[in-house]
Amino acid sequence: MTNAIKAEFRKFFTTRMWWGMAIAMFVAGAGLAVAFGFIYTIKPDPSDPNPAPTGTPLQIANSVYTAGLGVGYLLTLTIGVMQIGSEYRHKTISSTFLGTPKRVRVMAAKVVALLGLGAIYGIISLAGSIIAGAIVLNARGFAPFPESGVYRTLALSLLVLGLWALIGLGAGILIPNQVAALLISIGVAWIVEPLAGFGLTFWTWGREHIVPYLPSQATSAMVSGVTQGGDRPVHQLAWWGGALVLAAYAAVMAGFGSWRTVRSDIS
Numbered sequence: 001m002t003n004a005i006k007a008e009f010r011k012f013f014t015t016r017m018w019w020g021m022a023i024a025m026f027v028a029g030a031g032l033a034v035a036f037g038f039i040y041t042i043k044p045d046p047s048d049p050n051p052a053p054t055g056t057p058l059q060i061a062n063s064v065y066t067a068g069l070g071v072g073y074l075l076t077l078t079i080g081v082m083q084i085g086s087e088y089r090h091k092t093i094s095s096t097f098l099g100t101p102k103r104v105r106v107m108a109a110k111v112v113a114l115l116g117l118g119a120i121y122g123i124i125s126l127a128g129s130i131i132a133g134a135i136v137l138n139a140r141g142f143a144p145f146p147e148s149g150v151y152r153t154l155a156l157s158l159l160v161l162g163l164w165a166l167i168g169l170g171a172g173i174l175i176p177n178q179v180a181a182l183l184i185s186i187g188v189a190w191i192v193e194p195l196a197g198f199g200l201t202f203w204t205w206g207r208e209h210i211v212p213y214l215p216s217q218a219t220s221a222m223v224s225g226v227t228q229g230g231d232r233p234v235h236q237l238a239w240w241g242g243a244l245v246l247a248a249y250a251a252v253m254a255g256f257g258s259w260r261t262v263r264s265d266i267s
Contacts (some may be wrong), residue, residue, distance in 0.1 A: 004100050004109035012083065012117065021075050025121050029068030030128035036067040037136030040226055055226035057146035062153045063225035064133040068125045069157055073164035073219065074186055076118050080168020081185055083110055085178030107258035114169055118162025126154055149224065156222045156243065163250040167215070170253025173261055189215070201234060212237050218245035
């Protein structure tokens, strides 16, 4: 099992993609932390009919430090798709299973490796967001670490990226063509699901019983950031509820995909 896990890490880190994504993670984390830091620390103007969203010092710090997750989970979703999709595209899946005949062990190694990759990239993203975000918060008169809850959010953000990588793994298996899997999974996560969630906010039952359980909303619940108000506020799950929902998505996608890989013929 250990050798299989090492092989999965070696497959990833011997390509040039890993450092390109690392740079993107760091830059996105730092840049979005600065942007959100200025947005969420604007003093509310009572005369403004559309004031900037605000929250408690803890919620503001959480939102600033996890601002890069919106880009980060799309990148780890991509990693998850490519971790299995590239094997089918380049016909290396046969040699992988020949090297480790027990397919269950191979798929378990991929799951462990993707959780590890999510944590690694999460640390890179947080490095950028914490450095830049703490400077902005301090300059705007806010405490960079107002409560211990910030540390829980930082830890959960690592889990978020790992779980999205597992969702990508399932998508890469269920959609055989790698390019199609990338386009469909990113399109659904980035465009379709947010638009569907927005549309459901116009329906009271959907806003209360469907929207909170969508993957992006579960991700937002885990980081306990600033909540959006307005005429149609969405009920947000507790951080542990969001973690369970996102873990369920990852378990279903990766679990069903792994089951299919174990049972299907490889040509």
